[in-house]
Amino acid sequence: MPERSKKPEKRRLSIGVSVLILIIAIVVSSLAFLLINQRRGSDFSYTLSGAVKLTYWEDAKGTPVILEKGWEFYPHRVLTPEMIHASRLENATERYPYYRNVQITTDGWIDMGDSAELYTFGKQVNKMEQYGIGTYRIEIILNENVDFVTINIPDIAQSAVIWVNGKAVRHYGTVSDNTSLYEPVQVCTDIQLEPASDGSIEIVIGCANYSSPYGGILCSPCVASTATIGTIEYSVRMYLTVLCAFWVFFLIGGHYISKTFVSQSKFYFFLLMFLGDIMYEMFSPMVTLLPGTWNMLIKITFLVLTNYFTFLFFFSLYPRGTSKLFDKLRFFEISFFSILTVCYLMTFWCFPSVLYLDSSVAANLIFVIITNLYNIFRVCHMTRRFNHGKYLYASSVAMTTAIHLSVFFRRQYVVYISLHAFLLLFLAVGFTLYFVMDYVKTYEMLADNNRNLSSAVEERTKYISRVNQELLDNHQKLVDNEEARKKMMSNVSHDLRTPITAIRGYVELMLNAKEPLSREQEVQYLNNMHTRSVQMEQLISDLVQLTRMESENDTLELMPVSIVEMVHDLFQLYKAECEGTGKVITFHAPQDDDLLIDGDPKKLLRVFENIIVNAMKYTREDGKIDIICHRYEDPAMLGGNAVEVCIKDNGVGIPENEVPYVFDRFYRAENSGINKTGSGLGLSIVKSVIDRHGGKIWVESEEGKGSEFHIVLKASEYSFDEEAEDE
Numbered sequence: 001m002p003e004r005s006k007k008p009e010k011r012r013l014s015i016g017v018s019v020l021i022l023i024i025a026i027v028v029s030s031l032a033f034l035l036i037n038q039r040r041g042s043d044f045s046y047t048l049s050g051a052v053k054l055t056y057w058e059d060a061k062g063t064p065v066i067l068e069k070g071w072e073f074y075p076h077r078v079l080t081p082e083m084i085h086a087s088r089l090e091n092a093t094e095r096y097p098y099y100r101n102v103q104i105t106t107d108g109w110i111d112m113g114d115s116a117e118l119y120t121f122g123k124q125v126n127k128m129e130q131y132g133i134g135t136y137r138i139e140i141i142l143n144e145n146v147d148f149v150t151i152n153i154p155d156i157a158q159s160a161v162i163w164v165n166g167k168a169v170r171h172y173g174t175v176s177d178n179t180s181l182y183e184p185v186q187v188c189t190d191i192q193l194e195p196a197s198d199g200s201i202e203i204v205i206g207c208a209n210y211s212s213p214y215g216g217i218l219c220s221p222c223v224a225s226t227a228t229i230g231t232i233e234y235s236v237r238m239y240l241t242v243l244c245a246f247w248v249f250f251l252i253g254g255h256y257i258s259k260t261f262v263s264q265s266k267f268y269f270f271l272l273m274f275l276g277d278i279m280y281e282m283f284s285p286m287v288t289l290l291p292g293t294w295n296m297l298i299k300i301t302f303l304v305l306t307n308y309f310t311f312l313f314f315f316s317l318y319p320r321g322t323s324k325l326f327d328k329l330r331f332f333e334i335s336f337f338s339i340l341t342v343c344y345l346m347t348f349w350c351f352p353s354v355l356y357l358d359s360s361v362a363a364n365l366i367f368v369i370i371t372n373l374y375n376i377f378r379v380c381h382m383t384r385r386f387n388h389g390k391y392l393y394a395s396s397v398a399m400t401t402a403i404h405l406s407v408f409f410r411r412q413y414v415v416y417i418s419l420h421a422f423l424l425l426f427l428a429v430g431f432t433l434y435f436v437m438d439y440v441k442t443y444e445m446l447a448d449n450n451r452n453l454s455s456a457v458e459e460r461t462k463y464i465s466r467v468n469q470e471l472l473d474n475h476q477k478l479v480d481n482e483e484a485r486k487k488m489m490s491n492v493s494h495d496l497r498t499p500i501t502a503i504r505g506y507v508e509l510m511l512n513a514k515e516p517l518s519r520e521q522e523v524q525y526l527n528n529m530h531t532r533s534v535q536m537e538q539l540i541s542d543l544v545q546l547t548r549m550e551s552e553n554d555t556l557e558l559m560p561v562s563i564v565e566m567v568h569d570l571f572q573l574y575k576a577e578c579e580g581t582g583k584v585i586t587f588h589a590p591q592d593d594d595l596l597i598d599g600d601p602k603k604l605l606r607v608f609e610n611i612i613v614n615a616m617k618y619t620r621e622d623g624k625i626d627i628i629c630h631r632y633e634d635p636a637m638l639g640g641n642a643v644e645v646c647i648k649d650n651g652v653g654i655p656e657n658e659v660p661y662v663f664d665r666f667y668r669a670e671n672s673g674i675n676k677t678g679s680g681l682g683l684s685i686v687k688s689v690i691d692r693h694g695g696k697i698w699v700e701s702e703e704g705k706g707s708e709f710h711i712v713l714k715a716s717e718y719s720f721d722e723e724a725e726d727e
């Protein structure tokens, strides 16, 4: 029992540790996530004069750093820095209209805001899709105390060329005014900035995007000191490391633990899907190999299929054929959803232009929301019936829904490492935790079973060895009994044959006498025959009594017996017998105590008589026999409430080495004398009667000096005092 009480504590501990790990993992990854978000250029704000103010980065005096000129945007053109410089000269042949102090937002390409003004045009525009191509320019003058050396542009879609201080430092795809030459790629970039000798840095970015409604710089750039960017880089790596570590942990743990799962294949399927999601998330720029629309089609197909397989996965979690209705519904659901998925994909593949409609994005979202909500509903509904793994299924369906939604909500210009990846991390942690807990639970259960089993085996072994010992003992007893039986048979036959032979001898003597026998002779022969037949009778009666006592039918007829009275009657009888012989018999008993016991009077009478007769038999002519009755108050003997009868004689005694055997059947001591008749059964009957009364009998004897037989019986609860009171 104490082991059992420990168990819940242990489990609580393991759950506690797991929860702690989860919390730490979430805190660490959230921290990393927050740091990553600093890569966003949200630190840019705009002063009234239109300059860009960096609120996050302060100079040595704690003053926010101000970039005197903000971003400029030249629509419709990819301009090199030279072209821009030339257009700004007084005698320029061509001037390019541009917006000043353009704010790059997460909501589109550009936001003119209050401070924006079109240098030449008179109207505001704010969507790149209206231009297809455009050029950004920013000029930074390094403040003495500020170390502006790195710019991070998390995302540029879909092709770009970047110049720093007039030098082209990066080319992503082909940026061209000519649509046929346009080549899209996904761009994320960190650029080390080297200031010119006067401390100025000029960044010019030419972008092109003809296929997507979202293009250009998709996330406001972050300008920071190299050290700060380093910290951010570090946190990104840390985040990815945590993600990968959990992923590996999850994979290895899942592999081993899933061996015990019934649905191992399901586990691997889900794993594969999960892996695909991660691959998509991490290597998205690498898999966008095909030009614009093809990429979009492949991506949307991947996402829709992932959604479809997730749907099937959650379907497959529950056993088939549990209810007819459920099976029918299942068939209907799968068919319906498969048709819907095919229609959905066909629409996109047949009419790719639909991809770019805002309404398509909304439709995608609705599709994902509905199917995932349906998954949640089904899992909740089914786990009520199939309880196993309900938390795993429920949490995984919730997480998958979140992931799918994040994929569709996913705007690369929202965050650099998207919400999607964060949720994947969360799912990995959740799964890891689940498997750890499940493993701990299974392990504890096994250990418990093992403990129970070994204690059961131990108990069983003990029981078997006990039974075995009993069998061995019984076997020994049977062997002994058989031995005793053989001995008894030979004794009985011998003891019966002896008197019969003697009687036959006398009869033959009398029959074959040639002369008539004298009266004395006749009397002597008849006397001898009588003695022998008495001997036989005694033996037979002893045998009968012994057999009866050993049979189960012989029950004790218990009643209150006064030992004093019973033994005194016997004393009177044998005192008379002693008269005329040299033997003296005495009797001692308390005057005021009857020494009551609960016993069978007939059997007890036989006991005392037997011992008195033995005492008479084994004493010489001048024998002295003392009978002493008294209370026996030694607490070690029958609880201290006992009665003792002691019968002493000064006869032949019993040789020391034979004392232990006198209570055995047919045992007669060497010195018992040939002329003393006896079967050797008397004392074994006596012992058997005393044992059955719960009493004790023993003998103290010295050869040649005499013997002392002690019989102790439990005294009756009905005491002498009570008896007196009753009267």
Ligand code: ADP
Residues within 6 Å of the ligand: 614, 615, 616, 618, 649, 651, 652, 653, 654, 662, 667, 668, 669, 670, 671, 672, 677, 678, 679, 680, 681, 682, 683, 684, 706, 707
């Ligand atoms: P038996 O019929 O031979 O008397 P018992 O069973 O009564 O058989 O006694 C067994 C043996 O114990 C006797 O044969 C005798 O040797 C010994 N024995 C019994 N009582 C006495 C006694 N009072 N003094 C000496 N020996 C005794």
